[in-house]
Amino acid sequence: MGIIYGPVPSRRLGMSLGIDPIPRLTCTFDCVYCQLGKKRYKVHGPEEVREPFPSPAEIADGVKQALAHHAHIDYITFSGSGEPTLNPKLGEAVGKIREFTDVPIALITNSSLLTRPDVFAAAASCDLVLPTLDAGDQDTFVRINRPAYGFQIDDIAAAIGKLARVVPIWLEVMLVQSEKHGSNTDDKVIAGIIDKIRMIKPHEVNLNTCVRPPEEPVDPVPEEKLDKIRARMEAALPGIPIVVVPKRTKSRSKLLREEEISAEILRILAVRPCTPTDLTDSLGINPAEVGKYLARLAEAGKIGRRAHKDRLYYTVKEE
Numbered sequence: 001m002g003i004i005y006g007p008v009p010s011r012r013l014g015m016s017l018g019i020d021p022i023p024r025l026t027c028t029f030d031c032v033y034c035q036l037g038k039k040r041y042k043v044h045g046p047e048e049v050r051e052p053f054p055s056p057a058e059i060a061d062g063v064k065q066a067l068a069h070h071a072h073i074d075y076i077t078f079s080g081s082g083e084p085t086l087n088p089k090l091g092e093a094v095g096k097i098r099e100f101t102d103v104p105i106a107l108i109t110n111s112s113l114l115t116r117p118d119v120f121a122a123a124a125s126c127d128l129v130l131p132t133l134d135a136g137d138q139d140t141f142v143r144i145n146r147p148a149y150g151f152q153i154d155d156i157a158a159a160i161g162k163l164a165r166v167v168p169i170w171l172e173v174m175l176v177q178s179e180k181h182g183s184n185t186d187d188k189v190i191a192g193i194i195d196k197i198r199m200i201k202p203h204e205v206n207l208n209t210c211v212r213p214p215e216e217p218v219d220p221v222p223e224e225k226l227d228k229i230r231a232r233m234e235a236a237l238p239g240i241p242i243v244v245v246p247k248r249t250k251s252r253s254k255l256l257r258e259e260e261i262s263a264e265i266l267r268i269l270a271v272r273p274c275t276p277t278d279l280t281d282s283l284g285i286n287p288a289e290v291g292k293y294l295a296r297l298a299e300a301g302k303i304g305r306r307a308h309k310d311r312l313y314y315t316v317k318e319e
């Protein structure tokens with residue numbers, strides 16, 4: 001995958017033009033639910049990344065070209081294959097993009113580096129930040145996110161809280177359960193997360209769970225349990241919308257011309273394996289249609305299938 005990908009239909013951001021501003025699968029965490037595969041690298045910060053980062057000019061040029069080819073983009077989103085705030089010139093890249101477009105810029109981050117002044121400033125220059133916070137206490141943080149040595153959840157949460165005073169924040173809480181790693185859904189852990197959210201005061205909380213197969217033995221949290229946690233958070237955090245990550249609305253399908261749908265399916269599958277239901281939700285088209293496209297792509301040898309916990313996932317075949 002290059003620096004720019006998509007636009008991909010995102011469950012939270014509509015049609016999102018993705019920017020992957022780091023050289024390879026590099027992150028400050030090693031989350032038990034990560035879907036990036038085993039080839040990823042864990043670092044403390046950009047100083048430990050040996051490969052060159054894409055420059056602000058390269059990123060801006062890529063965005064400019066993509067905007068020229070796609071009429072409808074809801075967000076330009078820094079995300080990609082690892083932690084985007086590792087790019088030490090993220091703020092400069094945001095500034096360069098702003099020189100030629102008004103399309104809002106979003107940042108998806110694991111929050112770990114927001115304690116650094118340069119990263120904080122870069123995040124504050126975006127229109128929307130989607131930081132992750134999966135734990136309120138250090139033990140759960142270490143167990144679920146497996147950060148590089150030295151990261152403290154209290155410092156990270158304080159930095160997110162400071163950021164929420166200057167830019168809209170949709171805080172993502174990824175809830176998981178696992179026999180091997182334990183869960184972050186028991187009463188005490190949720191109480192800790194609620195305390196942190198109360199301090200952060202995000203504009204919205206998105207409760208999410210791993211709907212696609214991670215490498216590790218981790219299970220999604222059932223819908224009823226997610227709903228109970230949502231209700232508990234709503235009662236404890238009046239005034240903060242708590243949303244179970246919404247499924248894509250059908251109206252988005254109008255944005256996708258028929259001939260683009262196969263390409264969109266391939267793009268989505270290049271980022272993560274999906275079931276036909278995931279694709280139906282993402283694309284906003286009916287399951288029978290999705291089935292037709294999948295059959296055609298499989299026949300053309302472009303996608304493969306694999307079973308995981310009684311569900312069938314589609315993947316892009318390596319060239």
Ligand code: SF4
Nearest residue numbers: 027029030031034110
């Ligand atoms: S923060 Fe994201 S990219 Fe990094 S390990 Fe966790 S899930 Fe993977």
